[in-house]
Amino acid sequence: MKRQTLDTGWTISRLRAPSSAPALPNSIPATVPGNVHLDLMAAQLITDPYLDVNEISQDWVGRSAWRYRLAFDWDGEDAERIDLSCLGLDTAARLELNGTVLGETRNMHRSYRFGIGDHLKSGRNELIVDFQSAYEHGEEVRRQLGSAADIPQNYPGPSNLIRKMACNFGWDWGPTVVTSGIWKPVVIESWSKARLGSIRPEITLQGSQGVARLHVEIEWADKGTDSVALVLSIGGKRAEVRVAQGETHALIECRIDNPQVWWPHGMGGQPLYDLDLQLLGSDGTALDGWKRRVGFRSVRLDTTPDEIGSAFTLVVNDVPVFARGANWIPDDCFLPRVTRERYRERIAQARDANMNMLRVWGGGIYETDTFYEECDAAGIMVWQDFLFACATYPEEEPVYSEVEAEAREAITRLMPYASLVIWNGNNENIWGYFDWGWQDVLGNRPWGAGYYLDLLPKLVAEIDPTRPYWPGSPYSGSMEIAPNADEHGCKHIWDVWNEVGYETYRNYIPRFCSEFGWQAPPTFATLAQSIREKDRAPASPSVMHHQKATGGNDKLLQGLEGWFPHPQNFDDWLFVTQLNQARAISYGIDHMRSHRPTCMGTIVWQLNDCWPVTSWAAIDGAGRKKPLWYALKHSYAPHLLTIQPRGNGLAAVAVNDATLFWRVPFTVERFDFTGKLLARHHVWRILCDRFENTDIDIPTEVATPGDPRHEYLRARLGDAEAWWFFEKDMKLQYPQPRFDIETIQTTGGITATITAQSLLRDVCLFVDRINPNAEVDDMLVNLAPGESRTFKIKGISKEAFDDADLSAILRTANQVAERPHH
Structure with missing residues (x-):
């Protein structure tokens, strides 16, 4: 197999456009992989759509038709077959080589292969x-579907009719930047005799053995009589099978005794084995090859009925795992900008916040291989949605066959x-079908249930039997039980934020919470x-x-009610809304983790964000950490x-997600705001076994304040501590914040x-206001009078910090809790 990547020399030109579109040159340099927006920005023909309100003046880009053109040389390679492999075309494309139409594509989430041997010529070629x-394209599909297309959709655009990243058309956290272009590599592959087609590796544990079982499809170039050999190597083991001419399927397997086992972050290591599959001709010549890094582990989903309802627990290597995680959206509207370094940084940020899971949300993409490689290395479990979100979807053609082909490829690839x-x-x-009024509009028309309850589970069972499948998020496990029930399946909590305050989190004890959130603006620097x-x-x-959420800024202020007065200036607005976001999510996570094992996951x-926006993200669109990230690090601590x-x-709840039992002294004390000790309770040792919770009753005489406006509890258990204030901030009589600060220059x-x-209370250092690249190691720290905390800050000098006006940099809840005086 010889490969030639076509990644230089491309140009784009516009074929059709709305009348409002500006004039453009006839030919514009293009980058492949890339997209039209990026090329127009590189040529300085449009401004950055992320700045100000530029987005709205560039709508014409997504409503235009575009041509990519490449002239390339071909040396007349002597091969039996020559294919053009397109790994990602966004979205509806027509390909032509030297005047001959190769074919058309209709799916951003699929790859395509075209035979081009008869259409290439020695010397110059044009693609x-x-x-x-x-x-x-959406209107074209709508005409084909007829009345089947007139079904509910939560967001503008045809994203439920075409197979394209749905959030391209705008979401309640994302802009409308409808992309077009060659977003993954284009490669010419020359081969003879045979090549590897799809490869389905089942990598799992069976007892004391690691099993690598590969289902291999083979494509033949001719109808000769020679056989080929498949050779699999992994972990020092080798297996070989002969495949007769014309046989298109083969099975090859290696077993490793007592392999090193892959574990989620915090439970063990992430050893990965080099897997090498070679396709050899009858004379031993290498015809094709396929390599991956794989880990041995088992996984299942426990949904056993119990006295509450039914469990929803991921079990990895026979150990129930509490999923501590977050939802993942595309990290940029312009996908080719997300490099391996950026994936690695973002996944490291998740791991550093003590997460062990990311959910790849269904309104984006099946992520690139790089994303999953980095999650493998970091021990971050991945919950993968199929790409359906917040809408009904036609089950008729031409949509159904595209969905099936896309799902088959995605399952196999991942x-x-x-x-x-x-x-x-x-x-x-x-959830939408049952609770959002869709049934009144749909009547008896299909809406997607055939995908979720029939096609997709069958495909997963056929292609990837080593992993569990669940029909939806949220979903109770039965169409006869409310989809968002606490007692079954996975739940989304969205009345909190949209309608009520975050105190309402304590009304719910879900079996697994796969969505809940609270908004805040991005960092100041972003x-x-x-x-x-x-x-x-x-x-x-x-x-x-x-701010793309309907009424979002109003909800930011509504969410402050009782906790903080409405801010009177921009700096206070930025700080208090970020602080409230962090408080809200910690409140919810701490509550749900305290109810393990009834609840076994908080996602x-x-x-992350895909652009600079007020949103629910912990890491903003420039990759900077909002206070929420630090709150997650605290609340997701093992x-x-x-x-x-x-x-x-009141009770102190010890939650132990570590692999060793936790046996340490426990103390809970009640202080007044001056630091005076008012009551104390001490236990010589508290034992909390691994992967368990222990409730520790707080005696009434300690838990009952004399003056709730001026007192708090502080509990300590080994390396962990908890604070409890008896009133909301606006009722508390905080002292004016007084402190000393000392800085020392360090390396970096x-x-x-x-x-x-x-x-x-809630000490924060917003050092990005001094240097946009500066970062502090912790935030949201409480200090009693006389206590000290040393913060490590990178990307800043002592001189710059000491010269800065700290009024907007060093913030505490004390400063914003008091009602403004008039």
Whole structure:
């Protein structure tokens, strides 16, 4: 097999456009992989759509048709077959080589292969790829479907009719930038005799053995009589099978005794084995090859009925795992910009926040191989949605066959990755069918249930029997039980944020919470890079344009009710809404983790952003950590101590997600805000076994305040601590924050030691205001009077920090809890 990547020399030109579109040159340099928006930006023909309100003036890009053109030389390779392999075309394309039409594509999520041996010529060749506008393609499909297309859809655009990244058309956190182009590599592959087709590796554990069982499809170039050999090597083992001429399927297997086992982050290591599959001719000549890094582990989903309802627990290597995670969306609207380094950084940020799972959400893409490789290496489990989100979907042609082909390819492609632990049919579509009024519109028309309850489970069972499948998120496990029931399956909690305050989290004890979230703006540095200084006000057109949720800014303020007064300036608005987001999500996670094993997973919405926006993300569109990220690091710690209501009193709940038992002294104390000790309870040792919780009753005399406005509890259990305030912030009589600060220059940054002279709650250092690249190691720290904490800050000098005005940099809840005086 010889491969020639076609990645240089491309140009684009516009074929059709709305009348409002500006004039363009006839030929524009293009980058492949890439897309039209990126090429227009590189040529300075459009401004960055992420800045200000530029997005709305560039709608014409996604409504235009485009031509990619490449002239390339061919040396007349002597091969029996020559194919053009296109790994990703976005979305409806027509390919032509030297005037001959090769074919058409209709799916961004599939790869395509065309035989081109009869159409190549020695010397100069011309390849043309014409892309229809996604809107035009959507209308074409709508006409084909007729009345079957008139079904509910939660967001604008034809994303439920065509197989394209749905959030391209806009979401409640994303802009409408409808892309077009060659978003993955294009390669000419020359081969003779035979080549490897699809490869389905079942990599799992059976007792003490690691099993690598590969189902291999072989494509033949001719009808000769020679056989070929498949040779599989892994972990020092080797297997070989002969395949007769014309046989298109083969099975080859290796077994390894007592292999090193792959574990989720925090439970063990992530050893990966080099798997090498070679296709050899009868004379031993290498014809083709396939290599991956694989991990041995087992996984199943426990849905056993119990006295509450039914479990929803992922079991890895026969150990029930509490999933501590976040939802993942595409990390950029312009997918080719997401490099391996960016994936690695983002997944490291998830791991550093003590996560062990990311859910790849169904309104985006089946991620690139790089994403799963990095999750394998980091021990981050992946929950993979099939690509259906917040809409009904036609089950008629031409959609059905595209869905099936796409799913077959996605399942096969992602099978090698140890991190992938569950397939999920859709995002919120079963919920929508029951609770969002869709049935009144649909009548008896198909809406997607045939995919989630029939096609997809059959495909997973056929292609990837080593992994569990679940029809939807949320879903109870039965169409006879409410899809968002607490007692069964996985739940989404969205009345919190949309309708009620985050105190309502305690009304729910789900078996697994796969979505819940709270909004906040991005970091100051990210906001400053996307919105001009004169427009930095909560209700300015630019700030509001970077808020895509309906009524989002109003909900930010509604969510402060009782906790904090409405902020009076932009800096306070930015801080208090970010603080409230962090508080809300910690509140929810701590509550749900305290109810293990009834609840066995919290997947917060969301880890990341695709552009600079006010959203539910912990990491903003520039990759900077919001206060929420630090809250997640605290609440997802393997050792969590949290104070929770239990019965008529309070209890400290020890949550042990570590692999060793936790046996340490326990102390809980009640102080007033001056630091005076008012009550104390001590236990010589508390034992909390691995993967278990222990409730520790707090005696009434400790848990009952004399003055709830001026007192708090502080509990300590080994390396963990928990604080409990008896009232919401606005009722608390916080002292004015007083502190000393000392800085020391270090390699690559500084340390800043803060010594509290008064009670300080939720200490935050927003060092990105000094240097956009600066980062602090912790936030949301509580300090009692006389206590010190040393913060490590990278990307900043002592001089720059000492010279900075700290009024907007060092913030505490004390500063924003008091009602403004008039």
